[in-house]
Amino acid sequence: LAKTTQPISMDSYEGQEVNITCSHNNIATNDYITWYQQFPSQGPRFIIQGYKTKVTNEVASLFIPADRKSSTLSLPRVSLSDTAVYYCLVGVSTSGTYKYIFGTGTRLKVLA
Amino acid sequence: DGGITQSPKYLFRKEGQNVTLSCEQNLNHDAMYWYRQDPGQGLRLIYYSQIVNDFQKGDIAEGYSVSREKKESFPLTVTSAQKNPTAFYLCASSRDTINEKLFFGSGTQLSVL
Numbered sequence: 001l002a003k004t005t006q007p008i009s010m011d012s013y014e015g016q017e018v019n020i021t022c023s024h025n026n027i028a029t030n031d032y033i034t035w036y037q038q039f040p041s042q043g044p045r046f047i048i049q050g051y052k053t054k055v056t057n058e059v060a061s062l063f064i065p066a067d068r069k070s071s072t073l074s075l076p077r078v079s080l081s082d083t084a085v086y087y088c089l090v091g092v093s094t095s096g097t098y099k100y101i102f103g104t105g106t107r108l109k110v111l112a
Numbered sequence: 113d114g115g116i117t118q119s120p121k122y123l124f125r126k127e128g129q130n131v132t133l134s135c136e137q138n139l140n141h142d143a144m145y146w147y148r149q150d151p152g153q154g155l156r157l158i159y160y161s162q163i164v165n166d167f168q169k170g171d172i173a174e175g176y177s178v179s180r181e182k183k184e185s186f187p188l189t190v191t192s193a194q195k196n197p198t199a200f201y202l203c204a205s206s207r208d209t210i211n212e213k214l215f216f217g218s219g220t221q222l223s224v225l
Contacts, residue, residue, distance in 0.1 A: 032211040043216025102155040
């Protein structure tokens with residue numbers, strides 16, 4: 001079963017670049033890696049998804065090495081509003097079904 | 113405006129009572145999911161459904177039941193067998209099941225009186 005491991009928490013200052021790494025040693029050949037952001041008392045929100053190399057959108061970049069056993073979410077120039085929990089997600093295929101198991105996530109605190 | 117709607121936002125359950133949480137989506141998504149989140153913790157999968165009239169147990173299905181009679185609806189019943197139901201419940205949907213984006217509702221906070 002694919003399982004993700006992330007640091008429990010990170011602190012950063014406004015304006016800095018933040019990199020959050022996720023380990024997914026058992027990722028299946030066809031699986032993508034997806035990152036979500038969650039604020040308190042809200043549902044998680046999609047940030048970015050990738051399969052290999054580098055993906056960039058208007059809010060983040062995702063770096064995936066060739067072996068795909070890890071990935072790094074990069075948030076450029078964070079602000080106080082980026083304080084949230086960030087989840088790395090990989091699907092789990094079992095008995096003909098496919099499901100998404102969340103890990104504990106990384107609690108990012110952005111300081112002024 | 114497309115989206116996924118959960119109701120109610122807050123729900124209180126008495127001892128021995130069954131309660132049902134509503135989840136409706138108008139995104140025409142095939143797959144739907146229920147997650148439970150305890151304070152300061154990650155999301156745990158309760159049930160998921162890949163298609164109408166079919167659903168599978170997640171990691172913590174005991175004390176819960178679901179139905180998927182319509183594509184747009186996936187209600188979750190918290191039964192009296194669930195001894196510790198106080199949590200934040202999140203419903204999600206995706207277009208398909210594999211490598212798809214999950215769209216989440218705003219959640220239901222369930223508390224025991």
